[in-house]
Amino acid sequence: MLGCFAKDILPKELYEAFHRCLTKGIEHEVFNIQLSNPRNKIEYVRAQIKLRVKEQEVVGVIFTLSDITSITHTKKLLSNESERLRVMLNSIGDAVIATDNNAIINYMNPIAERLTGWHGEEAKGRHIEEVMKLVDATSNKTLVNPISVALKEQRIVAMALNSQLTGLDGRVYRVEDSAAPIRDVEGNIIGGIIVFHDVSESIAMAVKMSHLANHDLLTDLPNRVLLHDRVTHACKVASSMNKNVALMLIDIDHFKYLNDTLGHHQGDLIIKDVAKRLESLIDLNTTLARIGGDEFVILLPDVKSASVVDAIASDIINTMNEPFRIDSQEYTLSVSVGVSVNPADSTQAEEMMTHADAAMYRAKEQGRNRFCYYSDDLEYQFKQRQSVEKLLRNAIEQDKIEVFYQPKLELATRKIMGVEALVRLRDNDNKLISPLDFIPLAEETGLIHALGKSVLKQSCKAAKEWADKGHKIKVAVNIAAKQFTDGNFCNLVADTIEQAGLASELLELEVTESALMHDFDEIKVMLNKLADLGLTIAIDDFGTGYSSLSYLKLFPVDVLKIDQSFVRDMLNDTQSMDIVRTITSLAHTLNLQIVAEGIEEKQHLNSLIDLGCEFGQGYYFHKPMPKEEFDKLLG
Incomplete structure (x- = not known):
């Protein structure tokens, strides 16, 4: 150069x-x-x-x-990398704060600024504890910042559970995540970094979901799941501290009928009002839960004496008897209450629930609107009830329901004019179970509809066979009150008659007086439809219920059956004789056929003939019998 x-x-x-x-x-x-x-x-x-x-x-x-x-070139690469890191930290959804090795802040991303309420430039040079104030959400106790721990112990540190961050602007957030030390290429700690995010909504949702999982949607009371936990806990505490625990199962009497009549919306309003009344009777230590449609439970975790339980149970009964006002209408309710006491009759939560349920059913059997305690005898009855229900359900499903027939005779000639169909159920030993043990159970469980259908079908088929053989035998089938609540009942009867090919005049339906009292207009329409089919209507056990001349006039009644209790006592009791005489006279006046039940002695027969009673049935003539045996009787 x-x-x-x-x-x-x-x-x-x-x-x-x-x-x-x-x-x-x-x-x-x-x-x-x-x-x-x-x-x-x-x-x-x-x-x-x-x-x-x-x-x-x-x-x-x-x-x-x-x-x-x-x-x-190296500086450019570092600058580009730094810019990419800055954009990334500013763009992620988590909050990021970086400090030096003394926990003095030197960087905050926008999310961290929002959660802490501090601007990044204002926070720089301040200690992490000053900017990020953490406390325990439950105790409000100050928590050590994870960065401080990470720098001191030289390791990654997770944020304490239940951490709550209060920002400079006073806003509160539930936060979680972790902090870690920052090291240089030689492994020396030159600072720390904490990454955290807001979990307030997640925790709120978890709390809500937990609440929904453990509480009833309609009343917001504890449900069966939460109740079970509390009963279990109460039993454990009672066992260790020698205390008594009482469980009261409350069931609204006839609520299903009320709910079906008024509609589910009105029914829900009543359930809410029942819950409020029950809440007014308990203190803060007592649990009130709703475990079913119309079932509530009260748990008393520390019972000092039986009188306390008696008082609360009585208050429940009395409070429920006061009319409920819904949309300007008044409704009167009653409840049945079953009580189980730990450790007197149970030691575990499941056992208490079972025993309270059994006691509640006893209260219903004794007439409802009352409370009953559990006992060993009640446990046996409860197990028997479960066994019979299982037998009944299986018999219906497997078409093993039997029908016996008791002849009806013209008293003067002893000629068989008809039969009454009586349902029968057998146990596993092939022994007959009393209808008193399974018919009320069928009504309670709703199996009465399937049971009634089976009896009606078999009875129509039998009557058709007898008619084909030249025997015009009218078959009478008992209809339970609950069958009348089935809007499709008339169609069921019509279809059964048609499928059997039976002349409708050979079928008679027996209904009790109490079955006619539920809804006068509705029952009248249904009976008229049945009468239009051509069959006859009989009033069973006449004189034992709400005997009224009005329904004899307005309903399409063809037959009155005198209850066997009057027939049995008519020879020794003048009042019973007068009742039989009056019913017979009434039937003749109204042009109705009269049938006497329970004829067991010749004197019964002679007296009834003298009084003008044309037809009867009873052990004096024949007991109820299987169809095969009745076929032989017809010859």
Whole structure:
């Protein structure tokens, strides 16, 4: 280069800087230049120009060049990486705070700013504990920041459970995540970083879901799941502290009928009002739960004496008897209450529930609107009830329901004019179970509809067979009160008659007086529809219920059956004789057929004939018998 002009040697960018310094008299300058045409892979140069001045004249120049290409590229890479990291930290959904090794903040991303309420620049230089104030959400006790622990113990630290962050603006957040120390390439700790996020909504949702899982949607009372936990806990505490626990199962009497009549919306309103009344009777230590449609449970975890339980049970009965007002209408309810006491009659939660249920059913059997305690005898009855229900259900499903027939005779001639169909059920030993044990159970469980259908079908089929053989035997089938609540009952009867091919005049339906009292207009419509089919309607057990001349006049009744209790006592009790005489006279006046039940002695027969009773049935003539035996009787 010696002897050459700088213009010819230097790259254009360097020469222009060199020339500027000379012309402007800049004695010293350092600058970086990017070469447009790199030489020997030199792209970036650091130039230092220093003018040699003597007597205010430039006599020379010292021009020093350094290759900074690799340094510049490295800085660019670091800058790009830093920018990518900044964008990433500012974009993620979690809050990020970085500190030095003394837990002094040097970085916060926007999410951290929002949760803490601090602006990043204001937070820089402050200790993490000042900016990020954590407390236990339950106890409100101050918590140590995870960064402080991470720096001290030189490890990753998870945030304490149940952590709550209070921001500078007073907002409160539930937060969780972790902190970790930051190390340099040599493994030395140079700072810390904490990553956390807001879990307030998640925790609120979890709390809500837990509440929904353990509480009844309609009343917001504890449900069966939560009740079971509390009963179990109460039993354990009672066992260790020698206390008594009482469980009261409350069932609304006839609520299904009320619910079906008024509609489910009105029924729900009544359930809510019942819950409120029950809540007014208990204290804070007592649990009130709703475990079913119309079933509530009260748990008394510490019973001092039986009189306390008696008082509460009596209050429940009395409170429920007060009319409920829904949409300007008044409704009167009653409840049946079953009581189980631990450890007197049970030791476990499941056993208490079972025993209270059994006691409640005893209360219903005794007339409802009362409470009963559990006993060993009641447990036996409860198990028997379960066994009979299982037998009944299986018999219906397997078509093993039997029908016996008791002949009805014309008393004067002893000629068989008809039969009464009587349902029968056998146990596993092939012994007959009393109808008193399974018919009320069928009504309670709703099996009465399937049971009645089976009896009706068999009876119509039998009557058809007898008719085909020349015996015009009318078959009388008992209809339970609950069958009248089935809007499809008339169609069922019509279809059964048609499928059997039976002349409708050979079918008689026997209904009790109590069955006619539920809904006068509805029952009247149904009986008229049945009468239109051509069959006859009989009032069973007449005189034992709500005997009323009005329904004899307005309902299409054809037959009155005198209850066997009057017939049995008529020889020794003048009042019974007068009742039989009156019913017979009434039937003749209204042109109704009269049938006497329970004729067991010849004197019964003679007296009934003298009173003008034309037809009867009883053990004096024949007991109920299987169809095969009755077939032989017909010959």
